[in-house]
Amino acid sequence: MNNSIPPQFILLVGALLIPLFKGKLKLGYMLALPAFAFYHYLQMPEGIYWTFQLLDFELIFGRVDRLSLIFVNIFTVITFIAVIYNIHVRNDLEYFAGFLYAGCAIGMVLAGDLITLFIFWEMLTVGAVLLILARRSDTSMGAAIRYLLVHIVGGLILLSGIVLHFKEFGSTEFGHIGLNNLSSYLIFIGFGLNCAWPILHAWLPDAYPEASIGGVIFMATFTTKGAVYALMRGFPGEPSLLWIGMAMATFPMFYALIENDLRKVLSYSLINQVGFMVVGIGIGTSLSLNGASAHAYCHILYKALLFMSVGAVIHQTGKIKATELGGLFRSMPFTAICCMIGAASISAFPLFNGFVSKSMILSATAEGHYTIIWLALLFASAGALHYVGIKVPFFAFFSHDSGIRVKEAPINMRIAMGMIAFLCIFIGIFPQQTLYKLLPFASETTYELFTFAHIMSQGMLLTFSALAFTLLLLFGLYPIQIRSINIDVDWFYRKGGRFFYSFFNRSLNGINTLTHRILITGVTAHICHMAKEGPAKAMIFLLTPYWNLVGNSPQEQAVKRKNLHLQSEKGAFPIGITACLSVLLLGILFFF
Amino acid sequence: MNQSNSPQKPQKIRIILGSLFLLCGCTFLLDFLFLSDAFDKHAVYQWENWPGFYAIFGFVACLLLVLISKYILRPLVKRDEDYYE
Numbered sequence: 001m002n003n004s005i006p007p008q009f010i011l012l013v014g015a016l017l018i019p020l021f022k023g024k025l026k027l028g029y030m031l032a033l034p035a036f037a038f039y040h041y042l043q044m045p046e047g048i049y050w051t052f053q054l055l056d057f058e059l060i061f062g063r064v065d066r067l068s069l070i071f072v073n074i075f076t077v078i079t080f081i082a083v084i085y086n087i088h089v090r091n092d093l094e095y096f097a098g099f100l101y102a103g104c105a106i107g108m109v110l111a112g113d114l115i116t117l118f119i120f121w122e123m124l125t126v127g128a129v130l131l132i133l134a135r136r137s138d139t140s141m142g143a144a145i146r147y148l149l150v151h152i153v154g155g156l157i158l159l160s161g162i163v164l165h166f167k168e169f170g171s172t173e174f175g176h177i178g179l180n181n182l183s184s185y186l187i188f189i190g191f192g193l194n195c196a197w198p199i200l201h202a203w204l205p206d207a208y209p210e211a212s213i214g215g216v217i218f219m220a221t222f223t224t225k226g227a228v229y230a231l232m233r234g235f236p237g238e239p240s241l242l243w244i245g246m247a248m249a250t251f252p253m254f255y256a257l258i259e260n261d262l263r264k265v266l267s268y269s270l271i272n273q274v275g276f277m278v279v280g281i282g283i284g285t286s287l288s289l290n291g292a293s294a295h296a297y298c299h300i301l302y303k304a305l306l307f308m309s310v311g312a313v314i315h316q317t318g319k320i321k322a323t324e325l326g327g328l329f330r331s332m333p334f335t336a337i338c339c340m341i342g343a344a345s346i347s348a349f350p351l352f353n354g355f356v357s358k359s360m361i362l363s364a365t366a367e368g369h370y371t372i373i374w375l376a377l378l379f380a381s382a383g384a385l386h387y388v389g390i391k392v393p394f395f396a397f398f399s400h401d402s403g404i405r406v407k408e409a410p411i412n413m414r415i416a417m418g419m420i421a422f423l424c425i426f427i428g429i430f431p432q433q434t435l436y437k438l439l440p441f442a443s444e445t446t447y448e449l450f451t452f453a454h455i456m457s458q459g460m461l462l463t464f465s466a467l468a469f470t471l472l473l474l475f476g477l478y479p480i481q482i483r484s485i486n487i488d489v490d491w492f493y494r495k496g497g498r499f500f501y502s503f504f505n506r507s508l509n510g511i512n513t514l515t516h517r518i519l520i521t522g523v524t525a526h527i528c529h530m531a532k533e534g535p536a537k538a539m540i541f542l543l544t545p546y547w548n549l550v551g552n553s554p555q556e557q558a559v560k561r562k563n564l565h566l567q568s569e570k571g572a573f574p575i576g577i578t579a580c581l582s583v584l585l586l587g588i589l590f591f592f
Numbered sequence: 593m594n595q596s597n598s599p600q601k602p603q604k605i606r607i608i609l610g611s612l613f614l615l616c617g618c619t620f621l622l623d624f625l626f627l628s629d630a631f632d633k634h635a636v637y638q639w640e641n642w643p644g645f646y647a648i649f650g651f652v653a654c655l656l657l658v659l660i661s662k663y664i665l666r667p668l669v670k671r672d673e674d675y676y677e
Contacts, residue, residue, distance in 0.1 A: 254661040258670070366636040374637075382653040453626065453633040457640070460619045461650040467616050468654035470609065479662040485676075486669040494676055 004044045006061055007037035007072060008110060008120075011079070011103030018099070019092045027087060030095060034080035037106070041072050048112055057172055060112025067293065067440040071109040071229050074297045075102060077423075078221050078304055085308055085416035086214035094134040098218050101127025105222035109229050114162045114172045114187075117230070121158065121194070124223055125151040131215030132207055143210035146493070150193070150203040158190025177234040188235060195227035195278065196271050198247045202490035204271060205255070209263035209320070213311035216263065217304045220270055225296045228277045232292060237284020245282055246373050248275030249380040255488065256387040260321050260481050262310050262396060266303070269346065269388040272380060273299045279377060280361045283368050286441035291360030293440055298353040298427065302345035305420040306392065309339035312409035312417070313396055319404070322391075322481040327401030335409050336397040338417040345424045347389030347462060348381060350455045352428040356435060359454065360447055378461070385465045395481060535581065536561075536568035620647050 014033040021029045046069075050062035079102040086094070104127060108120035125148065132144035164183035166172050177184050189200075196204045204224070208216050235241065252268035252275075259265045273295070280292030312335045313328065314320050329336045341352070348354035358381060365374040408414070427434050431449060448454075472478040540561055547557050567574075623643045626633050635641050 253657055254665045255669075257658060257661040258666045369636070371637070378649060379653045379657075382650040383657045386654050386657060451634065452631065453635075456619065456622060456626075457633070457646045460623060460644075460646040463612070463616050463619050464647040464650040465654045466612060468651045468658070470612060472655070472658050477662070478658060479666060482670075483673055484670045485673055486666070487671055487675070488669070 002043075002045055002047065002049050002062075004040040006050055006107075006110070007040050007044075007076060008061070008103045008107035010037040010040065011099050011106065015096050015099035015103060018095050030083050030099075031080065033099065034076050034083065034102070038073075038076040038080070041069070041076055044069070044072075051112075054115075057115055058113060059116045061107065061116060062110050063112030063174075064110065065440070066438075067229070067232065068109045070293050070297060070438045070440055071225065072106050073438060074225075074300050075106050075109070075222065078102075078217070078300055081304070081416050081419050082214060082217045082221075084412055084419070085217065085311075087412040088410055089212075089214055091134060093130060094212060094215060097127050097130035097134065098215065101131065101218045101222055105226050108226050112174060114165065114174045117174055118155075118159060118162055121226075122155050124194075124226065125155065128207070128211075128219055128223060131219060132211045134212040134215050135210055137210070140210040143207045146490070147203055147207040150493075154190055154193030154200075157186050157193070161186025161188075161190055174233065176236070179235065179238055179240070188238075191227050191230045191234065192244070193227075194223050195231060196224055196248070196274060197244050197278075198251060199489055201248070201252075201271055202488050202493075205252075205264050205267040205488060206490045208267040208270070209261050213314050216307050216311065220266075220303050220307055221300045224270065224274050225300060228274060228281070228292065228296050231278065232281050232289060236281055236289055238282060241278050241282030242370060242373050243282075245275045245278030245280075246376045248272065248278055250275070250376055250383075253380065253383040253387045255486060257391070258479050258486060260323055260483060260485075262313075262320050262322055262325070262392055263307070265322075265388060265392060266306050266310065269306075269384065270299075270303055272384065273303070273346065275380065276358060276361050276377065279365060279373060283364050283370070285364055285368065286443045287360060287367070287447065288364035290439040290441050290443065290447075291357060291364055294360060294435055295357035297435060297438070298345065298357040298424075301420055301423050301427070302342045302352075302354060305338060305342035305417060305424060306346065306388070308413065308417050308420065309335050309342060310392065310396065312413050315413070316406040316409060317404050321483065322395035322399075323483050325396045325402055325404070326399040327397070328404060328406070329397040331404065331406050332397070332408050334414050335417065336393065338421045339393045339397065341421040341424055343389040343393050345428065347385040348458060349462060350428075350450070350458055351425070353424045353431075353435070354428075355458060356428055356431040356449060359449060359458070363447070381458075382461050382465045385462050386469055390466065390469050532569055533565075534568075536564045539564055539577070616647070620644055623647070 011033055014029075014036075018026065018030065044062070044064050046064050046066070048060060048063050050060070052059045052061070079098070082098065083095075086098070089095070101124060104120040104123040108117055108124065111117040111120060128151075129144050129148050132140050132147055161183050162172065165177075165187065168181070168183055177187060179185060179188055193200045193203075208219055211219055231238075231241070248271050250272075252271040256265045256268035256272070259268065277292040277295050277299070280288040280295065283289075310320065312332065313325065316332065317325070317328070319325055345352040345354040348358040362374065362377055362381070365377055409417075432446075436447070469478070543560075543564075544557070547560065552560070620643075623646075625631050626641065627643060633641055639645055
């Protein structure tokens with residue numbers, strides 16, 4: 001019997017009530033929301049419930065199995081900690097956006113049909129856009145609009161896939177889809193855009209560095225990992241994911257290495273880590289799928305920790321560029337240590353949580369004899385130490401002294417970072433008692449993590465990567481951090497958008513001007529002129545012989561002509577003349 | 593060595609460098625233990641059994657990573673900070 005309240009509704013409805021509370025009560029309320037959601041997560045038995053009939057569709061808000069549970073678990077945990085991190089923020093909209101975002105992510109993970117999935121999927125974007133806008137700068141405004149546009153396109157692709165899927169199968173149930181026809185390809189690409197696949201990835205390093213410092217923790221958690229979940233549900237064992245994941249795991253490292261903005265470095269490293277998960281999904285064995293979900297779990301923790309520690313640096317110094325930072329270790333030792341714990345976790349040092357999950361994916365790759373993928377992932381593991389594990393703490397807290405002297409981060413930030421740092425290490429040391437209990441897929445053999453050989457090989461890989469870093473730095477070969485940006489695929493729509501604008505500005509406005517010249521100032525003016533002058537000219541033409549016959553002098557004729565012109569301009573002909581001209585016109589019409 | 597990366601305290605730096613080199617040497621030597629039958633690497637690929645495979649792989653991988661991004665990628669993609677404005 002299921003007596004629990006859907007955790008997504010606790011967060012979504014709870015988000016609406018946030019403005020009603022003030023002061024300490026508000027703080028207590030906001031901490032209670034994820035705690036209450038977590039309590040109900042613990043109460044949820046596996047099964048399918050919370051179903052509603054909408055027209056011909058059955059909406060399933062609670063498909064609870066081990067795969068969705070592990071994601072609900074980490075999503076609520078991170079929401080709780082992110083609230084602590086954000087306590088100093090006095091902006092209800094930001095909290096609302098955060099809870100909306102979290103509620104939708106949980107709703108999406110628990111969705112048992114494609115329509116419910118799609119609704120939450122799209123609402124995720126709203127939460128994210130609000131969190132980017134919460135930074136309140138011109139650049140974040142631009143980034144938010146680009147984020148929205150890209151995700152609307154992705155959402156439409158997904159929606160068209162779902163519609164076609166329903167047309168073909170007559171069902172909107174969300175289970176294994178598999179790549180076989182157009183609808184599945186569209187759904188696949190829709191998921192892939194949120195997953196930041198190569199070429200579709202540019203929204204991520206574009207938007208995340210522009211988000212508010214607390215908001216980016218939500219963003220780094222929900223969108224990409226939600227997509228990882230969706231891929232794991234719909235396309236496990238899809239071979240193309242191996243190559244996509246390999247590309248994701250490798251190419252961002254090169255970008256991250258030459259990037260100056262430390263939050264952008266972390267954004268690229270996020271893609272690199274999601275690449276490991278995508279490879280895990282592509283292999284599709286129980287070990288690899290467990291590895292992918294475990295890696296999602298661990299990655300959410302250490303990535304949040306890294307974003308929190310550089311967020312604390314921004315909060316205290318107002319700076320984020322590697323060129324402007326350095327030597328902060330003395331001012332912010334606690335933040336520095338947390339950052340290094342996050343760095344050690346992402347680099348997969350033994351006894352940190354990254355090692356627990358990354359090893360599973362690497363082992364699964366080797367067991368499946370995907371040699372090229374395995375070598376690429378090994379390369380990515382070694383590189384991860386370099387471009388983020390050492391780079392971020394080194395340039396922020398050590399390196400040369402930037403002369404910045406600030407206070408340590410506020411106490412709430414330190415508590416939040418401390419909690420995640422503890423989880424990173426605790427899971428790293430006791431994976432059997434913690435993370436491995438949550439894994440979704442049953443496996444005949446327990447995974448042996450802490451073997452001597454395993455620790456030795458990983459240790460050697462990392463120490464020699466660190467050696468390479470040190471030697472490159474000593475010999476001045478390490479790329480110096482310079483004030484610059486690096487263009488990425490978003491160039492095509494950022495510059496392309498401008499080209500599109502100026503092309504249509506010139507062409508369409510050109511046609512407009514030309515039409516104006518021909519029709520308005522040309523033809524219409526002539527017609528107008530003819531209407532004004534035509535009758536007078538016609539009458540002068542007819543009357544001049546008559547005047548000559550009557551014997552009017554040229555002076556008298558000139559006066560009469562002038563009068564006719566005046567009358568014509570005013571349209572004030574005597575009735576006799578008007579009637580005469582009308583008869584003439586009717587006569588012409590009658591004969592022709 | 594370029595100015596922006598220069599260390600602050602040579603003494604401390606020397607200790608850190610020394611311990612890193614020592615660690616590298618130790619792990620490299622320990623890897624030869626696996627040549628004996630007492631230790632098993634559970635290797636899937638035979639090259640995993642070569643002593644120092646992971647060391648050399650990690651070192652070369654990082655060299656390649658840094659040099660490619662510095663000398664190939666950066667000249668291609670680097671722009672001024674106000675490029676999009």
